[in-house]
Amino acid sequence: MTTSREVRLKSRPEGLPTAANFEIATVDLPAPDPGEVQVRNHYMSVDPYMRGRMYDRPSYSPPFQLGEAMQGHAVGEVIASNDPAFKVGDTVQSMFGWREAFNAQASAVQKLDTHGLPIQAFLGVAGMPGMTAYVGLLKIAALKEGDVVFVSAAAGAVGSVVCQIAKLKGHTVIGSAGGDEKVAFLKEIGVDHVIDYKKTSDLKAALREAAPKGIDVYFENVGGEHLEAAIDSARPFARFALCGMISQYNETGEPKGPSNIIQAVGKSLKLEGFIVSNSYDMLPAFLQDMSGWIASGQVKWKETVDEGIENAPGAFIKLFKGENLGKMLVKLS
Amino acid sequence: MTTSREVRLKSRPEGLPTAANFEIATVDLPAPDPGEVQVRNHYMSVDPYMRGRMYDRPSYSPPFQLGEAMQGHAVGEVIASNDPAFKVGDTVQSMFGWREAFNAQASAVQKLDTHGLPIQAFLGVAGMPGMTAYVGLLKIAALKEGDVVFVSAAAGAVGSVVCQIAKLKGHTVIGSAGGDEKVAFLKEIGVDHVIDYKKTSDLKAALREAAPKGIDVYFENVGGEHLEAAIDSARPFARFALCGMISQYNETGEPKGPSNIIQAVGKSLKLEGFIVSNSYDMLPAFLQDMSGWIASGQVKWKETVDEGIENAPGAFIKLFKGENLGKMLVKLS
Numbered sequence: 001m002t003t004s005r006e007v008r009l010k011s012r013p014e015g016l017p018t019a020a021n022f023e024i025a026t027v028d029l030p031a032p033d034p035g036e037v038q039v040r041n042h043y044m045s046v047d048p049y050m051r052g053r054m055y056d057r058p059s060y061s062p063p064f065q066l067g068e069a070m071q072g073h074a075v076g077e078v079i080a081s082n083d084p085a086f087k088v089g090d091t092v093q094s095m096f097g098w099r100e101a102f103n104a105q106a107s108a109v110q111k112l113d114t115h116g117l118p119i120q121a122f123l124g125v126a127g128m129p130g131m132t133a134y135v136g137l138l139k140i141a142a143l144k145e146g147d148v149v150f151v152s153a154a155a156g157a158v159g160s161v162v163c164q165i166a167k168l169k170g171h172t173v174i175g176s177a178g179g180d181e182k183v184a185f186l187k188e189i190g191v192d193h194v195i196d197y198k199k200t201s202d203l204k205a206a207l208r209e210a211a212p213k214g215i216d217v218y219f220e221n222v223g224g225e226h227l228e229a230a231i232d233s234a235r236p237f238a239r240f241a242l243c244g245m246i247s248q249y250n251e252t253g254e255p256k257g258p259s260n261i262i263q264a265v266g267k268s269l270k271l272e273g274f275i276v277s278n279s280y281d282m283l284p285a286f287l288q289d290m291s292g293w294i295a296s297g298q299v300k301w302k303e304t305v306d307e308g309i310e311n312a313p314g315a316f317i318k319l320f321k322g323e324n325l326g327k328m329l330v331k332l333s
Numbered sequence: 334m335t336t337s338r339e340v341r342l343k344s345r346p347e348g349l350p351t352a353a354n355f356e357i358a359t360v361d362l363p364a365p366d367p368g369e370v371q372v373r374n375h376y377m378s379v380d381p382y383m384r385g386r387m388y389d390r391p392s393y394s395p396p397f398q399l400g401e402a403m404q405g406h407a408v409g410e411v412i413a414s415n416d417p418a419f420k421v422g423d424t425v426q427s428m429f430g431w432r433e434a435f436n437a438q439a440s441a442v443q444k445l446d447t448h449g450l451p452i453q454a455f456l457g458v459a460g461m462p463g464m465t466a467y468v469g470l471l472k473i474a475a476l477k478e479g480d481v482v483f484v485s486a487a488a489g490a491v492g493s494v495v496c497q498i499a500k501l502k503g504h505t506v507i508g509s510a511g512g513d514e515k516v517a518f519l520k521e522i523g524v525d526h527v528i529d530y531k532k533t534s535d536l537k538a539a540l541r542e543a544a545p546k547g548i549d550v551y552f553e554n555v556g557g558e559h560l561e562a563a564i565d566s567a568r569p570f571a572r573f574a575l576c577g578m579i580s581q582y583n584e585t586g587e588p589k590g591p592s593n594i595i596q597a598v599g600k601s602l603k604l605e606g607f608i609v610s611n612s613y614d615m616l617p618a619f620l621q622d623m624s625g626w627i628a629s630g631q632v633k634w635k636e637t638v639d640e641g642i643e644n645a646p647g648a649f650i651k652l653f654k655g656e657n658l659g660k661m662l663v664k665l666s
Binding site for chain 1: 606
């Protein structure tokens with residue numbers, strides 16, 4: 001008998017989540033039934049989008065249910081198999097994060113060919129966040145020669161990949177992030193102009209200075225003042241890939257919308273939201289490109305790793321305080 | 334010697350323009366020089382976009398200059414010609430509105446084949462506003478089978494054409510307008526659900542009721558609460574053609590942005606601003622389609638006509654008070 005600890009949503013957060021919104025439970029896992037596998041997770045992912053699933057409202061992902069283990073990306077190892085397609089020791093990825101181990105239908109987990117990368121890279125640069133950057137920049141924003149690219153949350157799991165793809169394709173990149181460590185990382189990966197928004201009282205002015213001729217692409221991870229600054233500096237026909245707006249996820253009042261949205265008319269701007277799961281047709285191209293870029297050293301990444309399932313809620317909360325550099329992970333075994 | 338009265342911008346409006354921002358001047362027109370024509374305008378257009386040109390700031394159209402005659406679409410008749418391509422009596426259109434008559438290089442006016450329509454139709458349904466509707470709906474919003482279409486300022490020069498193109502292509506159309514006369518016109522042209530926003534305290538609720546399954550296309554002419562309501566009711570992958578935001582043109586403080594813009598991420602919305610002059614390649618298709626639709630009675634239009642150049646500023650101001658039904662025109666001769 002395997003035991004597993006898991007994180008359940010105890011109550012729906014009001015505003016910024018706190019530890020009290022979560023509870024840790026221990027469950028016993030029987031041997032897998034026919035057609036099932038048993039998996040021990042090595043790493044689980046915490047991602048900003050999970051905040052949306054903590055609200056009880058319809059969205060592209062269904063809400064997490066109170067009293068049940070949450071879901072999310074995880075990578076681990078088969079520890080028991082009752083399905084001919086899997087054997088003990090197989091490395092797999094799944095959506096059964098937020099738990100140390102689990103039983104699942106074999107069809108609900110995927111074998112992972114790591115291409116020599118550390119497995120947790122498939123929760124970050126080579127996984128959903130990396131592919132989000134790839135899809136948003138190349139398909140949604142339709143990056144083209146000569147574009148000046150502005151990226152918010154530029155040192156994060158998604159933003160840092162956006163910056164590097166844009167750089168390796170020869171673009172001028174402006175990245176916004178908060179704090180010396182993030183600024184240093186962005187300079188290390190070649191970002192042309194770094195804005196430390198925590199040290200900036202006037203983000204519009206800072207962006208105008210960084211991009212005196214304006215921007216052609218904005219990769220939106222933050223919302224609020226960042227979106228307004230991007231609209232302000234947008235050149236005609238600029239394209240905005242709206243990936244997320246982390247500044248607003250915990251808003252309890254009415255968020256402030258971009259007061260200058262009217263400029264979208266006169267400048268023929270295109271603002272387009274997207275969800276990476278609608279572009280899975282691009283997965284083979286992404287994996288091929290990304291493995292090449294990593295092998296050649298053109299794409300680097302940072303991880304912030306907390307250990308132990310009991311620290312997963314805290315790791316999640318760090319995302320909204322900007323306390324992670326690069327991909328935020330929880331190491332489980 | 335011909336004399337002409339013209340409207341000049343006397344001062345830049347703060348907020349809603351007033352009569353005091355304009356002045357009428359009388360000029361003498363000499364006989365046209367070689368290569369020039371002299372034209373008497375029969376009708377001139379007043380359009381909401383002209384408000385933007387009254388600010389002293391860079392935009393897609395340069396600012397009107399203080400003390401000079403303004404510009405805009407006009408239709409008229411050649412009354413003297415010193416160019417072999419034009420003869421007295423030719424019907425022409427030009428951008429020399431806001432004046433009774435003018436001399437211009439022959440290349441700056443275009444002969445107008447009216448296809449049997451009244452000439453002023455080329456300032457409205459068969460002109461720039463009609464083509465704006467056509468481009469915004471068919472190219473920017475990329476109207477496709479089954480779309481539910483929401484149109485604001487639906488009884489206006491642009492909006493009423495949007496509604497009718499969507500209807501003749503078989504779509505469900507929801508139109509918002511203010512006042513009984515506009516509501517009656519929208520019902521007459523077959524709009525499925527009409528929202529009188531002046532009688533509605535909760536526009537979001539009204540749109541949800543009119544479109545219980547949501548909207549796929551929003552044709553944006555108004556901004557503010559209309560944009561928020563459209564985002565609220567948007568179905569996944571809805572497309573917004575951002576044509577104008579008349580509610581904000583005279584805003585003196587900071588306009589309120591759409592507080593729910595974050596939904597653009599989760600619902601994969603596309604919001605795209607456009608200027609019709611970037612799509613002149615569609616002009617032949619527009620003229621062919623529109624002349625057919627008018628001939629078959631599938632597209633109708635209304636005009637609100639004021640007379641005399643001295644009343645042009647007042648006609649312009651009416652646009653922002655919603656006092657026009659359909660295309661606002663000034664008859665000059």
